[in-house]
Amino acid sequence: xxxxxxxxxxxxxxVWIGTPFLAALTAVGRVTIFAFRTIVRALTPPYxxxxxxxxxxxxxxxxxxxxxxxxxxxxxxxxxxxxxxxSRFSAQSTVPAVVVIGMVRELGPVLVGLMVAGRxxxxxxxxxxxxxxTEQLDALVTLRTDAFRYLIAxxxxxxxxxxxxxxxxANAIGIFGGYLIxxxxxxxxxxxxxxxxxxxxxxxxxxxxxxxxxxxxFFMALMGCYHGYHTQGGAAGVGNATRNAVVSAFVxxxxxxxxxxxxxxx
Amino acid sequence: MASPxxxxxxxGVTKSFGPISVLDGVNLSIDxxxxxxxxxxxxxxKSVTLKCILGLIQPDAGSIRVDGEEIIGQRGKELERLRAKxxxxxxxxxxxxxxxxxxxxxxxxxxxxHRDAARMRMIAEENLERVGLDAKILDLRxxxxxxxxxxxxxxxxxxxxxxxxxxxxxxxTGLDPIxxxxxNDLIVSLVEDLGVTALTIxxxxxxxRKIAHRVAMLYQGKIIWRGPRDRLYDSGNxxxxxxxxGRADGPIS
Ligand SMILES: Nc1ncnc2c1ncn2[C@@H]1O[C@H](COP(=O)(O)OP(=O)(O)OP(=O)(O)O)[C@@H](O)[C@H]1O
Ligand SMILES: [Mg+2]
Numbered sequence: 173x174x175x176x177x178x179x180x181x182x183x184x185x186x187v188w189i190g191t192p193f194l195a196a197l198t199a200v201g202r203v204t205i206f207a208f209r210t211i212v213r214a215l216t217p218p219y220x221x222x223x224x225x226x227x228x229x230x231x232x233x234x235x236x237x238x239x240x241x242x243x244x245x246x247x248x249x250x251x252x253x254x255x256x257x258x259s260r261f262s263a264q265s266t267v268p269a270v271v272v273i274g275m276v277r278e279l280g281p282v283l284v285g286l287m288v289a290g291r292x293x294x295x296x297x298x299x300x301x302x303x304x305x306t307e308q309l310d311a312l313v314t315l316r317t318d319a320f321r322y323l324i325a326x327x328x329x330x331x332x333x334x335x336x337x338x339x340x341x342a343n344a345i346g347i348f349g350g351y352l353i354x355x356x357x358x359x360x361x362x363x364x365x366x367x368x369x370x371x372x373x374x375x376x377x378x379x380x381x382x383x384x385x386x387x388x389x390f391f392m393a394l395m396g397c398y399h400g401y402h403t404q405g406g407a408a409g410v411g412n413a414t415r416n417a418v419v420s421a422f423v424x425x426x427x428x429x430x431x432x433x434x435x436x437x438x
Numbered sequence: 439m440a441s442p443x444x445x446x447x448x449x450g451v452t453k454s455f456g457p458i459s460v461l462d463g464v465n466l467s468i469d470x471x472x473x474x475x476x477x478x479x480x481x482x483x484k485s486v487t488l489k490c491i492l493g494l495i496q497p498d499a500g501s502i503r504v505d506g507e508e509i510i511g512q513r514g515k516e517l518e519r520l521r522a523k524x525x526x527x528x529x530x531x532x533x534x535x536x537x538x539x540x541x542x543x544x545x546x547x548x549x550x551x552h553r554d555a556a557r558m559r560m561i562a563e564e565n566l567e568r569v570g571l572d573a574k575i576l577d578l579r580x581x582x583x584x585x586x587x588x589x590x591x592x593x594x595x596x597x598x599x600x601x602x603x604x605x606x607x608x609x610x611t612g613l614d615p616i617x618x619x620x621x622n623d624l625i626v627s628l629v630e631d632l633g634v635t636a637l638t639i640x641x642x643x644x645x646x647r648k649i650a651h652r653v654a655m656l657y658q659g660k661i662i663w664r665g666p667r668d669r670l671y672d673s674g675n676x677x678x679x680x681x682x683x684g685r686a687d688g689p690i691s
Contacts, residue, residue, distance in 0.1 A: 218549055218551070220550065220551070222551070222552055223550075303534075306530060306532055306535075307528050307529075307530055307532040308532050308533075308534055308535075310489070310492075310494045310528065310532065311526070311528055311532035311533075311534070312534075312550075313492070313493075313494060313521065314492060314494075314521065314524060314525070314526040314596075315545045315546040315549075315550075315595070315599075316518070316521070316522055316546050316549055316599070317545070317546075317549045317550045318518075322549075322550045
């Protein structure tokens with residue numbers, strides 16, 4: 173296609189930039205309304221505490237093995253890297269401090285966020301999406317039950333509660349992984365290592381880790397439920413919803429992580 | 439004959455999905471305690487009509503009144519109150535596959551809460567019996583049942599809360615002739631004995647003639663014919679004639 177005049181070229185450029193921008197803005201608006209609706213409905217009865225506990229078990233308990241595994245290996249690898257890098261300017265002694273700070277502030281929340289989002293967002297989108305395409309969501313409504321209270325609020329709040337707990341666990345296991353490799357392979361003195369570790373354990377850092385975890389948990393469940401709820405068209409639609417849920421959860425988690433970090437230290 | 443105030447009135451209801459117009463001014467009125475059957479080609483918008491009445495799909499224009507109250511545009515508590523009058527059998531059953539049969543059947547009674555297990559199992563058993571299923575399946579999951587059994591469980595689930603109005607979307611499709619007749623009898627008894635208002639979508643002319651007082655035909659987004667069930671085979675309408683006789687040639691292509 174040839175562009176005839178500069179005005180047409182500028183108009184074309186505006187459309188080219190504007191269309192996806194407007195689409196993104198609309199999507200943000202829709203998600204925000206969806207989140208607000210969930211919270212407002214969750215605050216009025218009927219409440220579903222049993223569904224919340226169910227979801228806590230699903231999200232938290234069954235994700236623990238994979239979270240623990242990730243944390244211990246990453247903690248150990250981090251210690252090894254710092255040791256090698258630090259030995260170039262004889263700063264190996266920073267290993268325990270860097271492991272603690274790195275784990276608690278960044279790696280713990282981000283790793284757990286991404287690992288669990290992969291599981292949780294996809295599972296929620298697939299389950300709710302299947303309910304949409306098989307008309308189970310419509311059936312719910314005709315059976316006097318609100319999908320936001322019964323399905324979505326328990327998932328959102330369970331995720332919000334479970335993630336901080338899992339990040340605490342991951343931090344502890346990650347620091348332990350660093351300790352194991354430092355003491356058994358890199359030749360650190362155990363008591364010494366623990367002493368430094370304790371000195372760098374900072375309650376502000378933990379507070380930030382927990383805030384991050386809560387935000388990540390909220391976003392991953394929100395993306396799973398939102399895309400599942402708005403699924404259109406058969407098995408392919410469920411596939412799309414699942415993929416979109418995971419991708420958007422990852423993006424939101426990474427952006428939120430940077431924003432919170434910059435706000436805390438910027 | 440002075441007729442009572444109608445239970446449900448549809449007035450000029452239109453609905454398009456994108457460029458495709460599905461409903462194009464549907465007018466329909468159902469009296470309290472009446473049983474109406476809707477017939478029409480596959481894809482003509484019968485299920486969409488039911489979903490509009492239930493507020494599951496928002497029509498583009500028109501009015502839908504239930505007991506004189508407008509349902510279009512209602513939200514929140516008001517919509518919930520109006521919806522509580524209805525029971526709905528979905529065409530695809532739409533059973534909750536994560537719950538056992540008895541929880542499915544009693545779902546509306548507990549609104550999804552897991553309480554009163556003993557009493558709910560009894561209620562589930564009673565309702566399953568009415569659709570010709572026995573208590574052996576109470577603890578099974580929907581995926582462990584045949585399609586026809588799922589349909590009957592869905593029917594039990596729709597009638598369990600004793601709604602005033604029940605919509606049946608193809609209640610006998612996929613059932614053997616004997617089971618189909620059990621369902622026909624059930625619908626007749628709900629209407630005759632309990633005074634339920636029934637709206638049934640069906641492709642089964644024998645069933646329509648048995649369960650319905652009146653039949654309406656949906657074609658190209660409009661109700662093109664309505665009349666008492668006895669007139670179904672001599673309606674004088676070429677579209678209805680072709681449809682009920684199942685001929686390939688005629689005005690409907
Ligand atoms: N959610 C939807 N989005 C887009 N199009 C839809 C939707 N629901 C229904 N339609 C379209 O509306 C038309 C009518 O669908 P509907 O399910 O009401 O048909 P029906 O008369 O019940 O047919 P059948 O006898 O096969 O069940 C179809 O062309 C269908 O593609
Ligand atoms: Mg249909």
